[in-house]
Amino acid sequence: MGPNVGNPATSRTTPHQRYLPPAPAPVDDGPGPGMIARLYADEPKNCKRAVVPFLRNLLFFGLILAVCRVYATEGRAFQVLLQVAGVALPIHYLAPYRWKKAVFLAASVAGLFLVFGADAGAVIVGLSALMIGVTRLPISWNLRVAALVAIATFLSFGRPVALFEQASTVVWPVLGSMFMFRLLIYMYELKHARKPEPVIDTVGYFFLLPNFCFMLFPVVDYRTWQRGFLAGDVHDVQRRGLDMTFRGVVQLILYRIIDQELLISSADVAGPWSLMGFLVFNYLVYLQVSGQFHIACGMLHLFGYQLPDTHHRYLLATGFTDYWRRINIYWKDFMVRLVFNPVVFRLKKWPQPAALAAATAAVFVVTWLLHGYQSFWLRGDWGFTVPDAIFWTVLGGLVMVNVQLDARKKPARPRLRPRADEPPPGVDYKALAIRSAKTAATFVTIVLLWSLWNSPTVGDWLDLLARGLRAS
């Protein structure tokens, strides 16, 4: 955790900042370029079109579409949005650079209406316009935040009002999914921004096409999303997105097999083997989340938004800090930006270990509270339980210890490139064994903690372990 979050975008200067509209053609200089030519003039290099790479990507997309159809991946909403993406993809690709973000926004709004219907769609658009409008009011940042808090409170607790009875019940979780975290990030960015954010970026950030089939949505960072737009060659970005999407689809297929064929009920645990099976597969159902996150971000790549990986081989984490960095990377980044770094900065006069400990504790307390807040918007209840509190406390404690240990380590010396005449290094079995042991220990601890998190009470969890550890 901390400073090594990396810069996910490859370029700090965004193409749209580099891009300048073509100067108007001189009047006396003969016939200027036609309207179409003017639309496509001076586009960034990254959106240059090429038939073969695009057709290759289209074929890849077609294969993914076919797999999703044949395996009935997810449900109706996902299938609808996949089709919307299929239609919008070539339009977006062929559209002039200046229109691309608008095409993406149009596809997203169309997806919203197709999935949730005209009634719910209209209410969602109306309330979104209100929220986004408030973020752009010409008043102080504090006042805007106060107004947004007032609106969110009213929407949360004002539902009994007869007016709100008229709105479909789908409106609230969808609005929650769109705004509950992204609005926090956006307002944070506005606080530090030196100039107003473009309207198209603002609206597009809240109306992300795949969000309308995945209510549990990765916490996409505004600036990363904005800077990632055509940050690489469009075909490369699309290909990366297709690869991410496919990996997500495979994870969802694996999730189904685990959920339907391998996961047993906690009540069926009797003996070490069944306990082991339960613990492992109960944890691996997380593949559903990781699969959905891969697909969500993969779909954004199709429209030019290059984003970081959402997960990175989290099953192979070698420690708790490593685990925290690898699983749900967007959440980790969100916490680092909004909680960890500000706390460390405020405590910069403290000794470093104390400041790190306080910041880590703050991250886990906020994470715990925000998981309840997320549950409130998506399910309608806060879902705070004793196992939930213990889970976050223990995980936070373990990460805290790891952070302290990491901070004491001397920076690793960069490896020198071996000389050409030097024999290749052999396999370092000792290092491999240590790494394997660390990975195994982390995995075992996490699956145990995960089973605690999913238990209704601590007593149920202890009972589960007792049944499992009893010789069958």
Next chain:
Amino acid sequence: MALIQTTSLRDARVAMLQAAGLLALALIPAPAGWTRADRIITAARSNAAERADGDHHATGYYEGLVGGAEGPSGRGELTLKLMGKPNGWARFNDAGVVRHLAGDFLHFELIPEIDSVLFGQPFVTNTHGMHGPEVSVEKPPGVFRIALLGASMDMGWGVRYQDDYAHRLQEWLNVHAERQGFASTRKFEVLNFAVAAYSPLQRLESFRRKAKEFQPDLVVFSSTMLDTRLAEIHMCDVFRIQADLPYEFVREAVARAGITDADRKVDARGNLPAKEAIKRKLDPLQWDLYDETLAELAGDCRSMDLPLMMIIIPRVGKDSDPKARADSVGRLQAMAARHDLPIYDLTDTFDGINPARLEIAAYDDHPNAEGHERLFKALTHHLVTDQGRYELLFPGRKAAEESALPEDLP
């Protein structure tokens, strides 16, 4: 840690090949006998865990959130929007085929003389609100009436009544009666009093209010693996609509469960805020309540000298696989034994058959017409080999041995 790794052309080609491989795995049928492989592919292609009508385990924090799954008020419209519904699909309560009975313990019933479409199939009720052909209240001479008490699968959820197992049984019994020489003296009518989502208590109530009036000669009580869940839903609804509890044993069970007046309090919107607490309190008593319901029904039937029997009907899919159903089947059989009731366990009817062949849709594990045909065959098989029931249906005739089943047995 590299957070953005470009996908090379080679990697993309490998992924495309993998996608093609996945397609082939799904589309090329597994060789006969590869049941495990077939089962895994079926699981991979089935969105059973995510489907809209499901009552699946949401085991963890994330599973509870993904897809707007179960909240305190059950699976909602959001899940249906996300997961989808078939053409002509409607939530049963929204389909316009039931009417709600304010403050009534029965809670709801099928509307008589409905001619509608439910799950893409014609849904027709007779003048008495049964999903079946017209019948008179007065029993015609020579007619042997079988009253079927049950829930959605018995009602024929997602199939025409002509295709459900109850109607097929009636047709076959009449054909078989002719072969057995009863053509002029005995006709059979299977009266289907089953209504989707009816709990055991509602089946009992339906028997008292409706079925008795039709003078049945045999009562068939159909049980499913979901009955305790239906009982839980029904009791919460009873509290929500503030209906009186007409049975002493139910009142006692509620008292034993420790459900207080405060628990039963309804809010301004007509919701039951303590629903989850009520469910938790009732949970340990559900099977006792079921047992007492059966005892009450058996007592009623005995007092009328009316034979009563039980059948256990499976759902399609994993929820009804042998391991999952063993406990419920065992309890139902024990209850039947306690009340001296014959019981036919039909739960193995769908074993070993790809669920996709038998369910009405990928998101709904009610049996389709083929599933009902298999249920009908299984039930008939039990009937013709059970001397007690067979002789009741066809007096003076002997039940068949397993080795010599009647020729007209389908």
